[in-house]
Amino acid sequence: MKISRRTFFKVSGATAIGVAMGKLGVDLSPVTAYAVDLRKNLKHARETTTICPYCAVGCSAIVHASGGKVINIEGDPDHPISGGSLCSKGSALYQLANNENRIDRVMYRAPYSDKWEYKTWDWALDEIAKRIKATRDATFTEENEKGQVVNRTTGIASVGSAALDNEECWLYQKFLRSIGLVYIEHQARI
Amino acid sequence: MTNHWIDIGNSDCILIMGSNAAENHPVSFKWVTKAMGNGAALISVDPRFTRTSARADIYASLRSGTDIAFLGGMIKYILDNDLIQKEYVVNYTNAPLLINKGFGFNDGLFSGYDASKRAYDKSTWQYQLDANGIPMKDETLQDHTCVYQLLKRHYSRYDLDTVSQITGTPKEDLMKVYEAYAGTGKIGKAGTIMYAMGWTQHTVGTQVIRTMAMIQLLLGNMGVAGGGVNALRGESNVQGSTDHCLLFHILPGYLKTPKASQASLKVYNDESTPRTNDPMSANWWGNYPKYSVSLLKSMYGGNATRENDFGYSWLPKLDDGANYSWLTLFDEMYKGNMKGFFAWGQNPACSGANANKVRKALENLDWMVNVNLFDNETGSFWRGPGKDPSKIKTEVFLLPCAASMEKEGSITNSGRWSQWRYKAVDPPGDARPDSEIMNALYHRLKLLYEAAEKDEVVFPDPIIKLKWDYGDDEHVDIHAVAKEINGYDLTTGKLLPSFGLLKDDGTTSSGNWLYCASYTEKGNMAARRSRYDASGIGLYPEWSWCWPLNRRIIYNRASVDLEGNPWDREHPVIRWNPVTGKWVGDVPDGGWPPMSQRDKTRLPFIMKPEGRARIFGMGLADGPFPEHYEPLECPIEQNPMSSQRINPAVKLWHEPGVGTEMDKAFSCDPRYPIVATTYRVTEHWQTGLMTRNQPWLVEIQPQMFVEMSEELADLRGIKNGEKCLVKSARGEVEAVAIVTKRFKPFVITGVTVHQVGLPWCYGWTTPPDGGDSANLLTPSIGDANTMIPESKAFMVNVEKIG
Numbered sequence: 001m002k003i004s005r006r007t008f009f010k011v012s013g014a015t016a017i018g019v020a021m022g023k024l025g026v027d028l029s030p031v032t033a034y035a036v037d038l039r040k041n042l043k044h045a046r047e048t049t050t051i052c053p054y055c056a057v058g059c060s061a062i063v064h065a066s067g068g069k070v071i072n073i074e075g076d077p078d079h080p081i082s083g084g085s086l087c088s089k090g091s092a093l094y095q096l097a098n099n100e101n102r103i104d105r106v107m108y109r110a111p112y113s114d115k116w117e118y119k120t121w122d123w124a125l126d127e128i129a130k131r132i133k134a135t136r137d138a139t140f141t142e143e144n145e146k147g148q149v150v151n152r153t154t155g156i157a158s159v160g161s162a163a164l165d166n167e168e169c170w171l172y173q174k175f176l177r178s179i180g181l182v183y184i185e186h187q188a189r190i
Numbered sequence: 191m192t193n194h195w196i197d198i199g200n201s202d203c204i205l206i207m208g209s210n211a212a213e214n215h216p217v218s219f220k221w222v223t224k225a226m227g228n229g230a231a232l233i234s235v236d237p238r239f240t241r242t243s244a245r246a247d248i249y250a251s252l253r254s255g256t257d258i259a260f261l262g263g264m265i266k267y268i269l270d271n272d273l274i275q276k277e278y279v280v281n282y283t284n285a286p287l288l289i290n291k292g293f294g295f296n297d298g299l300f301s302g303y304d305a306s307k308r309a310y311d312k313s314t315w316q317y318q319l320d321a322n323g324i325p326m327k328d329e330t331l332q333d334h335t336c337v338y339q340l341l342k343r344h345y346s347r348y349d350l351d352t353v354s355q356i357t358g359t360p361k362e363d364l365m366k367v368y369e370a371y372a373g374t375g376k377i378g379k380a381g382t383i384m385y386a387m388g389w390t391q392h393t394v395g396t397q398v399i400r401t402m403a404m405i406q407l408l409l410g411n412m413g414v415a416g417g418g419v420n421a422l423r424g425e426s427n428v429q430g431s432t433d434h435c436l437l438f439h440i441l442p443g444y445l446k447t448p449k450a451s452q453a454s455l456k457v458y459n460d461e462s463t464p465r466t467n468d469p470m471s472a473n474w475w476g477n478y479p480k481y482s483v484s485l486l487k488s489m490y491g492g493n494a495t496r497e498n499d500f501g502y503s504w505l506p507k508l509d510d511g512a513n514y515s516w517l518t519l520f521d522e523m524y525k526g527n528m529k530g531f532f533a534w535g536q537n538p539a540c541s542g543a544n545a546n547k548v549r550k551a552l553e554n555l556d557w558m559v560n561v562n563l564f565d566n567e568t569g570s571f572w573r574g575p576g577k578d579p580s581k582i583k584t585e586v587f588l589l590p591c592a593a594s595m596e597k598e599g600s601i602t603n604s605g606r607w608s609q610w611r612y613k614a615v616d617p618p619g620d621a622r623p624d625s626e627i628m629n630a631l632y633h634r635l636k637l638l639y640e641a642a643e644k645d646e647v648v649f650p651d652p653i654i655k656l657k658w659d660y661g662d663d664e665h666v667d668i669h670a671v672a673k674e675i676n677g678y679d680l681t682t683g684k685l686l687p688s689f690g691l692l693k694d695d696g697t698t699s700s701g702n703w704l705y706c707a708s709y710t711e712k713g714n715m716a717a718r719r720s721r722y723d724a725s726g727i728g729l730y731p732e733w734s735w736c737w738p739l740n741r742r743i744i745y746n747r748a749s750v751d752l753e754g755n756p757w758d759r760e761h762p763v764i765r766w767n768p769v770t771g772k773w774v775g776d777v778p779d780g781g782w783p784p785m786s787q788r789d790k791t792r793l794p795f796i797m798k799p800e801g802r803a804r805i806f807g808m809g810l811a812d813g814p815f816p817e818h819y820e821p822l823e824c825p826i827e828q829n830p831m832s833s834q835r836i837n838p839a840v841k842l843w844h845e846p847g848v849g850t851e852m853d854k855a856f857s858c859d860p861r862y863p864i865v866a867t868t869y870r871v872t873e874h875w876q877t878g879l880m881t882r883n884q885p886w887l888v889e890i891q892p893q894m895f896v897e898m899s900e901e902l903a904d905l906r907g908i909k910n911g912e913k914c915l916v917k918s919a920r921g922e923v924e925a926v927a928i929v930t931k932r933f934k935p936f937v938i939t940g941v942t943v944h945q946v947g948l949p950w951c952y953g954w955t956t957p958p959d960g961g962d963s964a965n966l967l968t969p970s971i972g973d974a975n976t977m978i979p980e981s982k983a984f985m986v987n988v989e990k991i992g
Contacts, residue, residue: 068616088887111582151649159533161534161536162431170675177489
């Protein structure tokens, strides 16, 4: 019998009582209840595919979303490489989407301060743009010591990121090179 | 990877060395075990008996940093026993080519070494040319100046006794590995290598990988199914971020960052374009100007014109010979020469070698922009261990970004598959996709430059003339970006179907020529999900898209004999159909007919001007043949191979006047007698920032540990589970002792040497009492070619706490 995730729930549902009362003496009823609820909710959830953000095997996963929240993430059985498998990190992706430690506001640490302050995007973007301009213009080198045209900014550096999408990598390098950066590095160097 | 994940299942012999795939690329093991089910042998070579070793047919231990000695011994074994795939070696590699008679090697140094510069003059590392300027060759491989004979001479010194003295591997284990792997030199057999940071993070990292590439060429394993040289990349899009060149020395598509001496586009293109007189050579990089001009058109759009050199002067230039890589960057920051810093989706306070220096360097900044999903050791460095915030000036902007399932776009896996992923939900709170943060920053910066008076701005053109048209100042149409990367025929406005159509006259654009064909008039190729596969070898050509041109196995014209028939009839990658006059199977490395049609064919290694794969590599900084040198910090005074203890071409940061007082290194020092290495665990990813914030994963792997042998634990009076202090010349870190049989002491040149291992996935922000990064211990020294820090072999001491 080929067991898909959906038939797995049927099988596990049918045997749940047997397992709960099994010889291990472990009460699995909360797990079973969770699985039954999940099965109901998944019926109405929106499914999208994603690629795991950890190592570069590139396993695919199915994301179930409902009410603007991720309610489940599991392996994508159609994917030719992973065939539905995920490692422990990939299996825990749900906790990356639903995580109270995620930062969800712009934070700022002032010089010599011992704390973070919340700020608006509007304020932060303007302040950062001003600092980029000030540092770039102050450290911009049009000609090097030999008199060769170099048009570069050595007072600003960037690291990152292999965690960005391809389109973001292209945009990011375009942005950095437009302001003259040569100190552009990321995870591939380490 | 030259091949791809599924293709590992086609292999007859899998060597996993410099990686622990079962732990760090767990799903890859699906294909390892598939191959094993078909009779393939799995070999694991590692200082520690890992989860990968536990599944292997053959396990061999080696001391960290001695891989070239180990593999050099394999080259000697292959040559001594004449196990090469001779037809392949003679026709597809530079083995028969003759090298300049002035080339030589003596006591650890190749010809042309300049000790004052710690660098080589490579003028003797060149081919002998005939009257037409074509490399001379001896297909009998007998000429004493041919690459094959030079190779034989070089590796004659890597005998079993010497290798075992260096690596600590028992001789019988060396023989087992050599015999099993060299068996793949037989026609129709394929061996593959799976490696990762265990090979790259050494002062000789590039040369370790080259040694293996040379073995693969000698055995005819490049281009074939189940073969290749396969880097298991550690980040989901480190392949894509490298292809798009978020690195100082390259522009998207592996074009060169222009140098100060290249004053015009013409000089830049001329110096970047290799030339050949050989009619048999495709010399693909001969197309360089088409790719560079198309890139400039994507950067500056209509503002890039023939009259202004397509905006070439707007690109920043590097000083000739200067290196602006990771170690230099943080050295400059430490020395106070850097004022602003972006740490975008990266946590260098934990991932950087000699992390104490990195954390100190951050204090010298005026401002930092830190974009991340979580608060982290970099953005919060000012409140880290030993820091007094009231003395640290650096302003920090911590910007919340979207996670992978909260935005849309593509990422490229290790097998070069660009795979599209979709947005499932909005990011939490005020968090935004990274692309929108970049977009908003660019628009605000541009406004500042446009609004400023002329005397208030410095050289605004590169910013103002940049092509940036992906929506408004809030939103980005990510498909417009993907299309820009692919490129257009600017005369028709249509997306281009192939980089073969790119031109150097400004009528085409392509942000990255390697990705040209990824998003065409037929649609977004990365989003394809067809499971159609008629290849028989799992190419799945209509699932996602793979660079270049959807070619799933690169160098595949070396997978066939001179008539175009596959070496391995059971696993054909491509095959020549003489009736139709076309190749069948994977997308071939160029459509030219097989090698037997000498007037029409081209040699298969099309990216090299000689058309042949290089067993003799004249492009390397530290020698055309890999040679064993000890790590910067090592346990033995004398390198048994030569009187050069360490790589003579590496930059020595710890020497006076080079680095700083924080770049200490102590070799053969009784205070630090134990070899150490670093690694990861399945449950944590890289510095652990994403996974340390997830309760399920922290529950499984809660804290920093140091793994050691029972013998070392006895010697130090340490019991399993006790707290220890691990110290190096640069720092110390607390760790729980894990005492196992997985490490065993080595006997190196007759002396017992212990080794320990530490994960680098922890940091002080979270979890509480989780410990800190192993990179507090690692040294500031880089590979001679790549400047990747030597994080995988250094010296420490271990003490019990209390």
